[in-house]
Amino acid sequence: MSCTTILVGKNASFDGSTIIARNEDCPSGEFCEKRFSVSNAAGKKTYKSVIGHLEVPLPDGGGRYTCMPNADLKEGLWEAAGVNAHNVAMTATETLTTNERVLAADPLVAYKAAVGEPGQDGYEAEQVGGIGEEDMVTLVLPYATSARDGVLRLGALLERYGTYEMNGIAFSDVDEIWWLETVGGHHWIARRVPDDCYVTMPNQLGLDSFDLDDALGEGREHLCSPDLREFIQKNHLDLSLDGELNPRDAFGSRSDADHVYNTPRAWDMQRWLNPSAGPWETAAAHEEFGPESDRLPWCRVPERKITIEDVKYVLSLHYQGTVYDPYGHIGTPATRGLYRPIGINRNCQLAVLQIRPYVDEKRRALQWIALGSNAFNALVPFFTQVDEVPAYVSSTPRTVTTDSFYWANRLIGAMADASYSACLPHVERYQEKLQSEATRLVHECDEAAGDPAAANQAIADAARKRTDCLLGHVLFARSAEMRNGFSRSDN
CATH class of the missing domain: 3.60.60 (Penicillin V Acylase; Chain A)
Incomplete structure (x- = not known):
């Protein structure tokens, strides 16, 4: 390996x-x-x-x-x-x-x-x-x-x-x-x-x-x-x-x-x-x-x-x-x-x-x-002293689905690689914004002596929202570069 x-x-x-x-x-x-x-x-x-x-x-x-x-x-x-x-x-x-x-x-x-x-x-x-x-x-x-x-x-x-x-x-x-x-x-x-x-x-x-x-x-x-x-x-x-x-x-x-x-x-x-x-x-x-x-x-x-x-x-x-x-x-x-x-x-x-x-x-x-x-992915923190972690990161079925953090990232990487220059700005903004937001949620839990499991769920929710948004941007950029595109429009 x-x-x-x-x-x-x-x-x-x-x-x-x-x-x-x-x-x-x-x-x-x-x-x-x-x-x-x-x-x-x-x-x-x-x-x-x-x-x-x-x-x-x-x-x-x-x-x-x-x-x-x-x-x-x-x-x-x-x-x-x-x-x-x-x-x-x-x-x-x-x-x-x-x-x-x-x-x-x-x-x-x-x-x-x-x-x-x-x-x-x-x-x-x-x-x-x-x-x-x-x-x-x-x-x-x-x-x-x-x-x-x-x-x-x-x-x-x-x-x-x-x-x-x-x-x-x-x-x-x-x-x-x-x-x-x-x-x-x-x-x-x-x-x-x-x-x-x-x-x-x-x-x-x-x-x-x-x-x-x-x-x-x-x-x-x-x-x-x-x-x-x-x-x-x-x-x-x-x-x-x-x-x-x-x-x-x-x-x-x-x-x-x-x-x-x-x-x-x-x-x-x-x-x-x-x-x-x-x-x-x-x-x-x-x-x-x-x-x-x-x-x-x-x-x-x-x-x-x-x-x-x-x-x-x-x-x-x-x-x-x-x-x-x-x-x-x-x-x-x-x-x-x-x-x-x-x-x-x-x-x-x-x-x-x-x-x-x-x-x-x-x-x-x-x-x-x-x-x-x-x-093409982002790094997301989770507290470890918990009995379970959110489904978005724990569930990886054999069938490809955007309900899974793993599969969403695989889709993003495969498409962004093929349109690297067009997708890179979206990827970089995603990485910075998600890690900043997740780190802020960690700080809030630390300062309030909050529940780690609740903080983990908030972090997973943020990860899903921003990952879905990036997936949309990457899909659009990749679609715009398809070989069968044509500049004349009929509308």
Whole structure:
């Protein structure tokens, strides 16, 4: 599953919040319908995955949490991102790359169907798979009491059951953000995001430094599998010349595909958030500040504090102002399609999880959501400490309907893409007005100590009104550019 992640430490954010955010993108050739929901793990005893056929016993103490599950459950829940009753947030997962050395040393735990029937010659029993993106939010978020606790629970599950894919997972609470990366089938590493930094993650194993002594000792800023040092030494995975472990070199990849599909996305985000650090646009592709550089850092201190609008913008980027912009007029047809954008047609949902330190716990967490292609949608906040969310965002039927926030946004994106210049002013006004109105409704609820569920309904009503209006504008603009138009009128 292709995705893009940004993490913002509390001293790097505009209001002291911790912010973790991720685009969930569909695989090529697919469009996965998503919906916003509230789930509750209380009383649930077991969980069985659809992809891996793995059955996992669940502990006591599970509670309520928000999530972004698939509308079609043929491949499982895929709950993606949410905030639990303890105001702990989780987003899972960012698919990562790896290398042959790691996979040879600790193979992924893939599901294998049974061969033949019991008692027959050559019969092979079913081999269950490990856990993956389908399962992680469901298995971890309802039970996590802090960001660190979420890391440790997921790490224990990985060690016991393994995984069938390489993934990165973010956890946050009001004080900390942690980033976990899987290593092979059963190993993992995790690092606390520095409070004054942001992190960019574009489908590559990202950590570029790691303190094994801290991870295997006090665990103040780093955590990992208990046997990771021996695993690295036995399999000769540390490629450093100075003894300073670089996980990106040890566990990650450095392929031609990375330089087209992954690395340029980190470059695009970092050039926006640190414009003076460059030269970004004039650097050669593989130089330190170029779009194919292998030296872009995992985390940076931004040039100014990062807002929610910044997070939405960078997770919607399509190389604006460069020769790589598919909607641009500079460069050539070849450059305008060279690199994979962040804001892509296959964005299915964006979750921005904000934990605010200055608000009481009942209203502390916001889950900002956007559905469909990020180049054309708006980001809308919802309080998470509720038992249900409005139907406009929770209902995504299999049939296309403008009664659904997901489907309305898909329709807008498909039409606006084809009439980009005509539709862009309407889209930009929509994004600004809806986010402003929704944020005002959040402020009013905060100041009056109001009912979060009522505020959520008011926000959903505003989202529907403005989205329906945008749909009308986009439909008109697209209709005016139909090929069978003719200028002479007979009325």
